[in-house]
C-alpha cells in the first residue's frame with residue numbers, strides 16, 4: 001500500500017507535480033431521503049399492506065411442526081422438517097406425496113421438499129431431468145434444486161427439492177374453490193372472478209415460462225392450477241394488476257416419476273399447450289372442468305372479458321398440429337404485452353419507493369442500540385456521577401429531551417417526527433443548537449448536536 005500523509009504527498013511526488021488537495025465533503029444524509037417522484041405523498045415506512053403481507057410470510061416460515069410427528073432429524077443436509085400443510089398426503093398422479101419445509105444446513109435457507117412415498121428409481125439416469133431443470137431460470141418457474149432417494153422416512157422415498165415461497169397459494173385455492181361469505185344473515189358460496197388485467201398477467205407469465213422451457217428442448221408436462229402458485233398479490237386497487245406473481249411448482253417431478261430414455265418431445269410440448277388452454281379456461285370461468293363444455297365456457301368468457309381474451313382462446317383452442325408452437329400465441333398478444341410491461345415497471349417503482357422509505361431505519365436502530373448500551377447501566381447504579389456528570393449527563397438530558405418530553409399539562413409528548421428528526425440531526429452531528437433542561441429545571445445547557453454526538457462517541461468508547 002502506498003504511504004500517504006495528510007496533504008496527500010507520497011514518495012512518488014518527487015517525480016510528479018503536487019496534485020490538488022482533495023477536500024472531503026461531509027455526507028448529507030441526515031434527513032430522510034426524498035420519495036421517488038412516482039410515489040404519492042411522503043411516508044416514513046413501507047405501506048401497511050406490504051408490511052402485513054411480509055410479516056405473514058415470515059410467520060408462516062417460522063411455524064413449528066405439530067408435536068408427535070415422527071420426522072427425520074436430518075435428511076441429506078436438510079434439517080428442521082415441518083410438514084407444509086394440514087391436509088397431509090397429496091396425490092401426484094398415482095403417487096402419494098408429502099410436502100415439507102426444511103432448512104439446508106449448508107446455507108441456512110428454507111426449501112420445499114416434495115417426498116414421493118414408496119418410489120424405486122429404476123436407474124440413476126432417472127435423475128437426469130433434474131440436472132436439465134436446474135439449468136432453467138425463469139421468474140414464473142419455481143427453481144428445481146436437487147433430487148435424491150432416502151430411507152429416512154422408513155420407506156424408499158424420492159425427494160425433490162424446490163425453492164420455498166412462504167404462504168404461497170395455488171390458483172385452485174384462490175379461484176377455483178368457492179369461498180364462503182355471509183350475505184346478510186345467509187351463508188353463501190361464491191368464486192372470486194379473475195380480473196381481466198390479472199388474467200392477462202397470468203397468461204403472459206405462464207406463456208413466457210412455457211416458451212423458455214420449450215426452447216430449452218424440454219416440456220413442463222403439468223399445468224394444473226393446484227401446481228401454479230401465486231406468490232405475490234396486488235394489494236392496492238389503484239395499482240391493478242401490479243405484482244400478481246405466479247410460479248409453476250413441482251417442475252421435474254413428473255419427469256423423474258415417468259422417466260423415459262427417449263421421450264416424444266414434440267408430443268409433450270403440444271400437450272403443454274393443451275394443458276395451458278385448459279388452465280386459462282378454468283381460470284376465466286372459475287370452473288376446473290370448463291374445457292368439457294367449450295361452448296358454454298366461451299360464452300362465459302365472452303360475457304366477462306374483452307375480445308382480445310376471446311381471441312387468445314380461439315388461438316389456444318385450434319386443433320393442435322405438429323407445427324403449432326407457443327410462439328403462435330405470442331402473435332395474438334399485441335399491445336397487451338406492452339401494457340403488462342408498463343405495469344411491471346410501475347410495480348418495480350412502487351417497491352423501490354417502499355424500499356427507499358425503509359432506507360434509514362438500520363442506521364437509526366444502530367444509534368438507538370448505542371443509547372441502550374450507555375443509558376442506565378446497572379453496574380454504575382451506585383455511582384451517581386456516571387450519569388450526573390460530564391458527557392453522560394448531556395446524553396441523559398438529550399435522551400429525556402427526545403423521548404421523555406411533556407407538554408404544558410404534563411402529558412407525555414409522543415411524536416415520532418420529533419424523535420426521528422432529533423436522531424437524524426444527532427447522527428449527522430449538525431451545528432444546530434438545542435436547549436436541554438433537567439427534570440427539576442435546575443440546570444439548563446445549550447449544546448449543538450455535534451457536541452452531543454462527541455459525548456456519545458466517547459461514552460460508548
Ligand SMILES: Nc1ncnc2c1ncn2[C@@H]1O[C@H](COP(=O)(O)OP(=O)(O)OP(=O)(O)O)[C@@H](O)[C@H]1O
Nearest residue numbers: 090091112162163164165166168169170226227249
Ligand atoms: N415451492 C413451494 N413453496 C411454498 N409452498 C408450496 C410450494 N409447493 C407447494 N406449496 C404449497 O403446498 C400446497 C400443496 O401443493 P401441491 O403441489 O401438493 O398441490 P395440491 O393442491 O395439494 O394438489 P394435490 O392434492 O393434487 O397434490 C400448495 O397449495 C402450496 O400452498
